[in-house]
């Protein structure tokens with residue numbers, strides 16, 4: 009899937025050469041998983057993204073307690 013100006017080098021004619029199925033940006037195994045928040049609310053990437061951002065924020069604030 010290629011929408012917009014970015015094209016993934018792992019997209020081979022619509023098939024992902026990492027997850028070995030149809031390209032689904034943000035799916036588990038995708039290079040974007042946890043790195044981006046998608047407008048599609050049920051994207052598995054969104055929860056991983058939120059957790060990553062919370063972790064980074066705690067690191068930046070020097071708070072090493074686990075919530």
Ligand code: SF4
Nearest residue numbers: 016024031032038039
């Ligand atoms: S699923 Fe992710 S890693 Fe795979 S081709 Fe699509 S955008 Fe690239």
